[in-house]
Structures are given as C-alpha cells and as structure tokens.
Amino acid sequence: MGAMIEPVHIIGGGMAGSEAAWQAARMGVPVILHEMRPVRATDAHRTDGLAELVCSNSFRSDDDETNAVGLLHWEMREADGLIMRMADRHSVPAGGALAVDREPFSAAVTAALESHPLIEIRREEIDWPPESWRSVIIATGPLTSAALAERLRALTGEDGLAFFDAIAPIVHADSIDMSKAWFQSRYDKGETEAERTAYLNCPMDRAQYEAFVDALLAAEKTEFKDWERDTPYFEGCLPIEVMAERGRETLRYGPLKPVGLTNPHQPDVKPYAVVQLRRDNALGTLYNMVGFQTKMKHGAQVSVFRMIPGLENARFARLGGIHRNTFINAPRLLDAELRLRADPRLRLAGQITGVEGYVESAAMGLLAGRLAAAERLGRPLPPPPRETAIGALHAHITGGAEAETFQPMNVNFGLFPPLDGARGGRRGKRERARAYTERAKPLWREWARLAPAAAPV
Numbered sequence: 001m002g003a004m005i006e007p008v009h010i011i012g013g014g015m016a017g018s019e020a021a022w023q024a025a026r027m028g029v030p031v032i033l034h035e036m037r038p039v040r041a042t043d044a045h046r047t048d049g050l051a052e053l054v055c056s057n058s059f060r061s062d063d064d065e066t067n068a069v070g071l072l073h074w075e076m077r078e079a080d081g082l083i084m085r086m087a088d089r090h091s092v093p094a095g096g097a098l099a100v101d102r103e104p105f106s107a108a109v110t111a112a113l114e115s116h117p118l119i120e121i122r123r124e125e126i127d128w129p130p131e132s133w134r135s136v137i138i139a140t141g142p143l144t145s146a147a148l149a150e151r152l153r154a155l156t157g158e159d160g161l162a163f164f165d166a167i168a169p170i171v172h173a174d175s176i177d178m179s180k181a182w183f184q185s186r187y188d189k190g191e192t193e194a195e196r197t198a199y200l201n202c203p204m205d206r207a208q209y210e211a212f213v214d215a216l217l218a219a220e221k222t223e224f225k226d227w228e229r230d231t232p233y234f235e236g237c238l239p240i241e242v243m244a245e246r247g248r249e250t251l252r253y254g255p256l257k258p259v260g261l262t263n264p265h266q267p268d269v270k271p272y273a274v275v276q277l278r279r280d281n282a283l284g285t286l287y288n289m290v291g292f293q294t295k296m297k298h299g300a301q302v303s304v305f306r307m308i309p310g311l312e313n314a315r316f317a318r319l320g321g322i323h324r325n326t327f328i329n330a331p332r333l334l335d336a337e338l339r340l341r342a343d344p345r346l347r348l349a350g351q352i353t354g355v356e357g358y359v360e361s362a363a364m365g366l367l368a369g370r371l372a373a374a375e376r377l378g379r380p381l382p383p384p385p386r387e388t389a390i391g392a393l394h395a396h397i398t399g400g401a402e403a404e405t406f407q408p409m410n411v412n413f414g415l416f417p418p419l420d421g422a423r424g425g426r427r428g429k430r431e432r433a434r435a436y437t438e439r440a441k442p443l444w445r446e447w448a449r450l451a452p453a454a455a456p457v
C-alpha cells in the first residue's frame with residue numbers, strides 16, 4: 001500500500017526537515033529527505049548529523065503549565081514528535097529548562113530516520129526541486145544554500161525573502177503603563193479606529209533621554225560572527241545603539257522624534273523625545289518598539305528598555321536581535337497549508353517560515369509533515385486550533401502578523417487569542433499562563449488525533 005503513494009520530498013534535514021520526515025512517514029507516506037551536508041557545508045554546522053544544534057544546546061523552558069515554549073514541547077510529545085522524543089532521551093540537567101546532549105541527540109535522530117522503512121535519505125544539495133516532485137517541503141533553514149535561496153527569491157520577489165533579520169523588541173500590550181503612554185498616530189494620521197490606535201507613545205523629558213542614551217552606549221553588545229560581517233545591515237535598520245553612537249541627538253531626529261504627537265496626560269508639556277510602539281498583530285496583544293533593532297545582550301535590553309516611561313514593568317514577548325537568517329514574508333506568501341501561493345506544490349517549514357528557534361522550527365516541521373502527508377493521502381487536515389501553541393504560531397505566520405513589518409517570531413502567549421479581551425483581564429501572570437495552557441491541551445489532543453499513525457510496514 002505504502003509503495004503506491006507518491007513520496008513527499010523534503011529538502012533539508014535540520015530541526016524542521018527531520019521532524020517533517022518522521023511525521024509524514026509515521027502516517028504511512030514515503031519520504032525522500034535531501035540533506036546537503038557533508039557534500040556542502042554551511043557556516044554554522046560542524047557535523048554531517050541530521051538535526052544538528054548549531055549553537056546553544058537548550059530547548060528553553062520545559063514547564064508546560066505556565067510557559068509557551070513548554071507547551072510547545074508538550075504538544076510535540078503528544079503528537080509523537082521525534083525531536084522531543086530524542087531530546088528527552090538525551091537530556092542533560094538544566095533546572096527547569098530542557099537541555100540536550102547534542103551529539104547523541106543528533107545521532108539518535110539520524111538513526112531513527114535512516115532505519116525507517118518509508119524514509120530514504122539522499123546526501124545532495126538541491127538547487128531547485130524539479131517539476132516532477134509534486135509534493136515538496138523546503139526546510140533549508142537560516143543558512144539555506146545560495147542557489148536555492150536565489151531561486152526562491154525569484155519566485156517570491158525582492159522583498160519576499162530576507163537574508164538578515166532585524167528584530168525590534170516586542171512588548172505585551174497589557175504590561176504597558178497607560179497612565180504614562182497614549183495611543184496616537186503621528187499627526188493623527190488614520191481613517192479608522194484601528195489605524196488611530198496603531199501606535200503607542202512613551203514620552204521622555206530631557207534628563208530621561210540623556211540617561212537613556214548613556215545606557216544604550218554603555219550596554220553590553222553581542223558580536224557578529226566573522227562570516228556574518230559579510231552581510232551588511234541596511235541603513236534603514238541600523239541597530240539603535242549604532243544610531244546613538246553617531247551623535248547624542250541622532251535618535252531625536254530618528255525613531256525617537258517627538259513631532260506630531262501630543263501627550264494627553266500632560267498636554268502643555270512638549271516631550272523631549274518619544275518612543276513609539278506599533279501594533280504587531282491583528283489581535284492587538286503585541287506592540288513592536290519601532291526602530292529598536294539591536295545587538296545588545298538580552299539582559300541589558302530588559303534593563304535599558306525598562307528605563308522608558310510607561311515600560312517600567314514591560315514584559316517582553318521577544319527581545320531584539322540582528323542575525324544572518326533566511327526567511328520569507330510568510331503572512332503574504334503562504335496559504336493556511338504552509339504552501340507557497342505562487343507554487344502550491346511547495347510547502348515551507350522551519351526557520352525559513354519566519355519562526356525563530358530550534359523548538360519553533362521543529363514544530364513547524366511537525367505541522368508541514370502532517371499537512372503534506374494528509375494531502376498525499378487525500379484526507380486534508382484543518383489548520384490546528386489557534387488556542388494551541390502550534391496553532392498560534394501557525395496563525396501568526398500565515399496571516400495574523402503584520403506583513404509589512406514581518407520579522408521572525410518566537411512562541412509566546414501574546415500570539416494566542418486573549419482570554420478575556422485584548423488587555424488580558426485581572427488575572428495574575430502565572431494564573432493567566434495556566435489558563436492558556438489548560439485551554440490549549442484538550443484542543444491539541446483532538447487535533448493531533450486527526451492524523452493517526454499508519455499500521456507498521
């Protein structure tokens with residue numbers, strides 16, 4: 001029976017491709033997995049193992065009751081995920097986090113895929129999938145080889161595929177102090193209520209601005225890796241601290257300019273500088289700090305950004321960063337099945353879809369593998385409920401995120417439909433997190449059952 005089904009071709013055997021292969025084969029669909037290592041290397045991978053962790057060995061929090069990444073772990077375990085099974089088998093002590101022993105982990109993933117009767121692994125670089133491959137998952141990651149990236153860019157358009165990310169921090173809307181901040185678009189631009197509330201403003205007086213610039217200059221920064229220096233960041237997305245280095249007034253004439261804005265809390269006082277945050281998702285739960293892409297270390301970011309009036313107690317859904325990356329403008333380019341609208345035989349999975357991190361990438365591999373296999377079997381799956389972690393990430397990249405400013409995203413509760421309205425209600429933080437995970441789990445179980453394992457071959 002299995003041999004009669006056309007295979008799914010998966011390009012890239014990293015976190016996403018490995019999980020996708022496992023999931024499709026588990027449903028009884030044959031897979032051909034094409035991995036270019038060791039024939040061609042990347043700048044970050046060191047081995048020829050599948051699912052190699054290129055940097056840290058952490059899968060982050062393993063708390064599935066009050067943490068969004070922990071919930072993602074739980075959902076992948078429930079769905080028979082290979083990456084989580086091998087991470088659990090090769091975990092090393094790390095407090096509440098899940099950390100893995102990288103070499104035995106990668107070896108175990110490789111062995112499980114190599115020994116699966118429905119999976120064939122070919123060690124070759126794919127420049128572009130031939131027309132004869134009718135179902136393809138592209139999971140080539142942040143360091144997608146140049147030839148394939150160029151072809152993808154030709155298909156998606158110049159601004160459809162980026163080679164660098166420039167991530168500005170994202171703040172949970174309900175943690176912003178609205179007794180100091182206010183909603184207003186510059187010069188009150190905007191026809192609709194949504195447009196008029198698209199920006200949140202945080203005012204600074206002169207002393208606050210000067211102290212803030214000092215803190216930016218003094219903060220600890222992350223170095224670019226040698227091979228990253230070859231890809232310049234563009235003038236339009238300079239790190240905020242680099243702008244500050246160019247002169248003490250630069251920010252006041254750039255992202256912090258105070259013009260066209262009136263503080264309703266103090267209408268007679270002209271702010272010396274204003275930090276603007278822009279709504280980052282349709283739900284209105286997340287706000288993006290405009291122009292604040294940064295190479296500051298994460299700890300430094302939290303303390304420096306909490307100096308901003310209104311953000312003293314900010315909770316960050318994501319901190320800023322700038323990295324070599326390869327990702328598409330998913331909200332514009334992907335359909336709900338993770339297929340390219342421009343060529344629906346091609347699905348994307350992993351970091352290239354605009355998610356960020358090992359766990360998120362594996363999760364998008366799990367989803368793409370199931371969707372592709374279900375399509376092959378003639379039993380298409382509905383998208384996962386957006387109250388689940390995988391469903392929330394999926395909904396974000398396939399339409400919930402603002403396409404114009406799309407940048408890679410980690411999983412976080414700000415992506416979930418709010419529990420009691422957009423401002424989160426009166427619950428405490430842990431209690432609210434618990435409510436999110438309790439709402440998610442039964443829905444995920446139900447969805448995961450729609451793609452049962454095939455009888456063993």
Ligand SMILES: Cc1cc2nc3c(=O)[nH]c(=O)nc-3n(C[C@H](O)[C@H](O)[C@H](O)COP(=O)(O)OP(=O)(O)OC[C@H]3O[C@@H](n4cnc5c(N)ncnc54)[C@H](O)[C@@H]3O)c2cc1C
Nearest residue numbers: 012014015016036055056126140141145350351357358361
């Ligand atoms: C330098 C660096 C450090 C990072 N550090 C971390 C970290 O500490 N924590 C974290 O969570 N995330 C980190 N990331 C992000 C991390 O890469 C992703 O989270 C994760 O590996 C992405 O999974 P993926 O499957 O999408 O890509 P990958 O795991 O990179 O897998 C892609 C695979 O595709 C192969 N490939 C590429 N092009 C082709 C082709 N044309 N034909 C065939 N095969 C191809 C590659 O060899 C690779 O095996 C880092 C990324 C980089 C670049």
